[in-house]
Amino acid sequence: MxxxxxxxxxxxxxxxxxxxxxxxxxxxxxxxxxxxxxxxxxxxxxxxxxxxxxxxxxxxxxxxxxxxxxxxxxxxxxxxxxxxTTTNMLPMVVGGLVAGVGFVIGGYCPGTSMVAVATGKIDAMVYVLGMMFGIFVFGEMFPSIESFFNSSEMGSVxxxxxxxxxxxxxxxxxxxxxxxxxxxxxxxxxxxxxxxxxxxx
The missing domain is CATH 1.20.58 (Methane Monooxygenase Hydroxylase; Chain G, domain 1)
Known part of the structure; x- marks a missing residue:
């Protein structure tokens, strides 16, 4: 090997x-x-x-x-x-749905939004600001949703x-x-x- x-x-x-x-x-x-x-x-x-x-x-x-x-x-x-990474099925499904809604509304995923920012697109800059705000809100809310975040753990499967x-x-x-x-x-x-x-x- x-x-x-x-x-x-x-x-x-x-x-x-x-x-x-x-x-x-x-x-x-x-x-x-x-x-x-x-x-x-x-x-x-x-x-x-x-x-x-x-x-x-x-x-x-x-x-x-x-x-x-x-x-x-x-x-x-x-x-x-x-x-x-470990698989937490239910939180990942919910997170995927939330992320998917964000993709549809904003027209970007995190990676493509950074590419668009690098080329000077204003809508991508707004999207990234919204993404950063969402990360901040998630961090502030995390203590109250930590049990859900760690639920349905299946290990590294x-x-x-x-x-x-x-x-x-x-x-x-x-x-x-x-x-x-x-x-x-x-x-x-x-x-x-x-x-x-x-x-x-």
Whole structure:
């Protein structure tokens, strides 16, 4: 086994932060070049008029998943050493719904909002201010919701562990799900485009 590199002491924490900074900058550039620094792109996702976000992000997830899986199969990567956060199902579901509403209303996610701020978009600046205010409110409220925040803890669990399936089978099913999502996205875009053309002949 040779990876994760940090776990095998190929570099220290300071170097890892430098790598994180470089990767973060590269990711931000990729988001901007992909058009994700515009609120209309993410908002269009929820109206099924432009499914670019789903296609790009799902492609990234599947690519990373396949890479990790095959690197582990050939013995290069030890998956057991990859850090996983604990799963608290109910708080995560509620948090995901709240975040999703914020995405629809604001047209950004935290990452794309920072990219948009870097390019000088005023709406993104307002969004980030609102996000910071939300973080402040959450911090102030945390003592009263701490029990809920820590509820339904499942530990650091993965999909293969949760469903008692092999990693290979889960990888295969996720790939199938991605292909289905891509096909559905294409179908939805065509339907919405046809409806728009009918409304504006």
């Amino acid at each position: 040779n990876a994760p590199f940090f776990k095998f002491d190929y570099f220290n924490t300071d170097v890892s932060l430098i790598f994180a900074f470089i990767i973060g900058i590269a990711f931000g550039i990729a988001l901007e070049r992909g058009g994700f620094g515009r609120a209309t792109i993410l908002a269009a996702q929820f109206y099924f008029t432009n499914m670019r976000v789903l296609k790009v992000m799902f492609t990234a997830i599947v690519t990373a998943m396949l890479g990790l899986f095959y690197l582990s199969v050939i013995g290069f990567l030890d998956l057991s050493l990859i850090y996983l 993965t999909l293969p562990q949760y469903f008692n399936m092999s990693y290979g089978l889960v990888v295969f099913l996720v790939v199938l799900m991605a292909l289905g999502a891509f096909a559905a996205a294409e179908w939805g875009e065509r339907k919405m485009a046809a409806k728009k053309s009918e409304a504006n002949p």
